[in-house]
Amino acid sequence: MTHTARRMFELLEPICLVTFFADECTEELAALGHRTYWDGYFASRVAPLGRVPAQVVDAAFYSFAEGEAARHIPSAWEKIPPEASLAARERGSAASLRRILGAGAAVARAADLTTKAATSAPTAGRVMYAGMRSLAVSSDPVARLWHSATMLREHRADGHIAALVGxxxxxxxxxxxxxxxxxxxxxxxxxxxxxxxxxxxxxxxxxxxxxxxxxxxxxxxxxxxxxxxxxxALTDELAAPPYEALSPAELDELVAELEPITETLVAAGSR
CATH class of the missing domain: 1.10.10 (Arc Repressor Mutant, subunit A)
Known part of the structure; x- marks a missing residue:
């Protein structure tokens, strides 16, 4: 399953990257009143955990420099509730995917299978993943694909942090x-x-x-x-459990569904 986890990371990461690279998410967060890109980044990404202090954000995000979270949290929430930032993040990310992939892109089956994997792993020890799992998944296929890919990204990131700490x-x-x-x-x-x-x-x-x-x-x-x-290698191993929920035939189907989607996104730089 470790090979599967690595392959799925390669296929799903370009879907998640529109959140950080494309304009729509940044514009949605700015429209709420976030002063800078990083205000919006910190506020919207940690929003599933609620109004946690900067020390918790430091622990959950791990790789940011000491004190970086405190430059944005909790000030980014003074006038903008976490729920609003979270909704703007999903709205903007889904809009980017629709623009890049084109109207009528066939994503429903990929969204269904990705969601099945993303909602099947244990949450123990996976703080950011558990936060994402607590949220409702959209019925819209494009938003659902983004949401589920992001759940799997946070699941992998939680495992990566465990590997680094170890x-x-x-x-x-x-x-x-x-x-x-x-x-x-x-x-x-x-x-x-x-x-x-x-x-x-x-x-x-x-x-x-x-x-x-x-x-x-x-x-x-x-x-x-x-x-x-x-x-x-340990990160791949720890990222494998979600995909155990899919049969070999479903995994093959998911790869086949995602490959053209990923190819389009990579060509566009997820922008």
Whole structure:
């Protein structure tokens, strides 16, 4: 099932990415009154958990720099209730999918099978996934496909965090390893962390060197490569349970239904 989990991640991720890359979601959140992209991001993504404090958002999101959540939570909810941000997120994301895929795109069967998988896994230890599972799933096929793909994304992310914690890799350290895995050097130039204070990045890199995960030039050691490989393999393993609800024939059908959808979204950059 680990191969299945990796393949489904590849197929479903472009569906989820419209939330972050396309204009419609950003515009919907801005129309509510969110001042910045990141206000809308934090408010709408954590909304299924309710009005939790910034410390909880830090724990649930994990990879953001210390104090980042507090720049947006709870101030983003002062005039905009979480429910409104959540609805805007789904509304905008579904609108992006409709625009990119075209009117009349055949998504109903893919939505049905994705929803079956997404609503079948245990929620124990999966905070963000459990939050998404608590929400009603739309009857509209496009919105349902987005919602269910996002449930599975949060399920996978919860497992990924567990894998990182087990490997004693912090959130910023995880970005360094991802940058190196993508061939980015120096890893401090990676877009997700390049804005952090130089002192903070230096401390992170020094810590990885002391543990033998990166070398003096800031590149992977063999130990670092193996650590990253182990984290990704465990993430796939932990992401597999939802797909056990589908028969082999249903899995084959879901892949066949998703492939043209994903191909279209990838060509558009999920924008």
């Amino acid at each position: 490997a004693r890799i912090g959130g910023t350290e995880a970005h360094v390893l991802s940058a190196l895995d993508m061939g980015i050097h120096p890893p401090e130039s990676f877009g997700r962390i390049q804005h952090l204070p130089k002192k903070r990045l230096t401390a992170v890199m020094n810590g990885l060197r002391e543990r033998g995960l990166v070398d003096a030039e800031g590149r992977f050691t063999e130990s670092g490569r193996e650590t990253k490989r182990h984290i990704e």
